[in-house]
Amino acid sequence: MTDTPPHSEPARAEPAHAFGFETRQLHAGQRPDPNTGARAVPIFQTTSYVFEDPESAAAYFNLQEYGNTYSRIMNPTVAVFEERVANLEGGAGAVAFASGIAAQAAALFTLLQPGDHVVCSTALYGGTVNQLKHMLRKMSVELTWVDPDDPQAWRRAVRPDTKAFFAETIGNPGGNVLDIETVAAIAHEHELPLIVDNTFATPYLCRPIEWGADIVVHSATKFLGGHGTSIGGVVVEAGTFNWSNGRFPVVAEPSPAYHGLRFHETFGTYGYLMKLRAETLRDLGAALAPLNAFLFLQGLETLSLRMQRHVANARAVAEFLAAHPLASNVTYPGLPESRYQPLVAKYLPLGAGAVFSFDCAGGRAGGQDLIRGVTLWSHLANVGDAKSLIIHPASTTHRQLGDDELRAAGVGPGTVRLSVGLESVEDLIWDLRQAFALVAATAVSA
Amino acid sequence: MTDLGKYQDPLTIQRVLHTANTVAIVGLSSNELRASYFVGYYLKRRGYRVIPVNPRETRILGEKSYPSLADLPEPVDVVDVFRAPDALPEIARGAVANRAGTLWCQFGVINAEGNRIAEDGGLTVVVDRCMKVEHARYVGRMHWLGFNTERITSVRSGLQ
Missing domain, CATH: 3.90.1150.10 (Aspartate Aminotransferase, domain 1)
Incomplete structure (x- = not known):
């Protein structure tokens, strides 16, 4: 099956060029639709996608080829939003969710298992506190709350079973600003990822990955969308964290939920993101609606x-x-x-x-x-x-x-x-x- | 640290992707869950002629597997390497002897001596890049899964 011969010349080769933020907020993630030429991002309001043949279907489900299967897992309109946020944040990729709360749950569920421990800033949005305190507790995940302004507090809270640090760029509503570079360095001393909620800053004001954060989460409902029309969230990963360092068997070891696939070994840079999509999003089911992704993209154009x-x-x-x-x-x-x-x-x-x-x-x-x-x-x-x-x-x-x-x-x-x-x-x-x-x-x- | 930028030029990568036809994959595994199998499977489906190079196998992906590059019956366009970095100099010498067009080293296959041998032999060298990812980035579909292709273009083209 080849609908395009691999050796055909591209329309125009693309040289390396460092495009500016404003250009990328308008263009990243989208190319004019090859079939129709549509300039605006088409709203692919569809649950599912017709396969070319049985081999293609198998290749998509096996993750051997990039292909659309079902809109709970991926959708071309949502994908434009995901890539645009990933690009603006400087990550390897992104996965969108039906809300910011769903996004941060998914970011954590992808790397946690029962008995794990997370170190959290005390200066967090109340909805996040509820989620961490009650839902994670139900899943037998323990938390230590630390003053985000005290770097030593983060270091002291680390335990052998700690799996992540979690904080907000600008705390809600107290307005405390996270010393991202320092806290990321402490996390990395212990081979842990730093997860930063960048909702209040947006990638225009701050890009936590540039300062060492490994995962960035957003409530897109807020400034990314910017017009109060839609609920949604997104997780961006830097793609540089070593998930095979021995602390993260749920990411590195053969996955029982995906016929024994070792996500980090097989997909490298993209391993965490693949698992986040192919397992966590698939199984939580909190998919972002295509129309909401379109509205967020309209917002991002003027971020x-x-x-x-x-x-x-x-x-x-x-x-x-x-x-x-x-x-x-x-x-x-x-x-x-x-x-x-x-x-x-x-x-x-x-x-x-x-x-x-x-x-x-x-x-x-x-x-x-x-x-x-x-x-x-x-x-x-x-x-x-x-x-x-x-x-x-x-x-x-x-x-x-x-x-x-x-x-x-x-x-x-x-x-x-x-x-x-x-x-x-x-x-x-x-x-x-x-x-x-x-x-x-x-x-x-x- | 080797300066890898010169081995990751987007125009060079696009030229290789768009002009290659035969790809010998050194270290291609017959295990469907290994990264090399994912890449070989993908490249074959995308129309490249994939030639396995693995002395422990006779057939992979339905293709005859050769013990080494020296055993290949013809020059190939790309030698794609999934081996430990230490093995690269010998593979590079094999690629030069084969009169291959490009030595492509997958993620982490970084060995300055191997790069130099291939360059001195007139080969194009790509290092620490995945051929599947680069194909999906420039020809299509990687963006369907929300990955950052870093492409910005208003030109209508590509694989839908």
Whole structure:
């Protein structure tokens, strides 16, 4: 079976050229469709793919040839999104998932087995904490929580059965910035991979693989998609970690779930990614929908432009809040007074993201009044939309907790989290100013 | 460390992929789960004439297996190597004697002396690259599994 003779000349040979980020966010992963010439990425809304013949079908299922079988495992529209993110992050490849939570579960499940241990930053998104604390525990995986700002804490937490370090580039919502190069070096001293959630930075602001991270996970729902339309996630792997170092039998040894294949030995650079797709995605079933991949690709085309505006607006809003008498504890790491300034200068020179929190005067009631007062900021539980978002954890995501429990979770009764969008920044500040007026008026009348 | 960049030039790789027809695979395994078998199987399906070189086998992938490069009845376009790096100088001498076009060393098959022998003998040399991956990168389908092909092009072409 040869539909193209191997010795036919290509349309045009492609010399090596280092394309810029903006070019790659538009083109990586996509070539004009050979059959139709379609310039936009076609939405392949199909569950399955007709095989050429029985031999082809067998070759695809055996992973002997790259071929489409079933959209739970691969889809050409999703594949464009995967390759584009892999390219922008500087990884060997990527596998997309139905959500960011599914992506990080899959990244971990691919390398863990019962009895293993993972070292995690304490400064993580609450949904991630739930997943690690409860779901991994159910699977008999033990965790040690460490202060991500203390490199020695990572080193002290390593045990013989440790399999990975897990942290966020910019912590949610505390705004702590990970010293990726240092933590990666400690992980590698112990022949462990560092997994970094790069959702808040995006590859435009920071590329953790360039600093030594081995696996990068994203909630694509946020800035990658950028328009609040779709839920999705993606895992990128650098392709350089030695999974055959003796610590990772589930990646290196013959796989009972794939007729004895040794994924790392057979596929080398691509071994972890092959296993992530052919086993973990296949068996978890959390596949990204093609339409959602298309919407994420539309978002990625303008990622650099949006992130430039996101960080410019975020900085202006943070400066406004830092100077406002009814706001305190503004966690934006891009502020000059932030203790993370040296790390921001190193890892986030183009800007420190656009999500942060602050404490509104008046405690729980003050936070609620501020939410009641805003008319342009959207009160909802998401971040990374083109539109500006606001939420008061004490009355929403953390509402079951008393004040003491809130503090233990790193959230004050008056803490408000912002995700700064792309609107006219004067309007965002105007809206906060008039909402603070309501907070002040309520405080006076009380 | 050998500077491998000169043995990984994209234009050279594309020329080899698009002009080769016969590929002798040194160290091709008959075990279906080994990387060399994956590569041989793929190249055969993509239309290359694969010639196994393995003294311990008589037939692999339905093709006659030869004990060494010296036993090949004709010059080949590519000698693709799946052997320990130490074995490369002798293989390179065999490839030169065969008047092969290219010595292609798979991932990790890195040996500066072997590269020099092949270059001095007039062969094109590709090092620390997988022939299957490079074919899938430039001719098609590697991108269907989300791998980073590092290709950027608006030219309509390739294998769908």
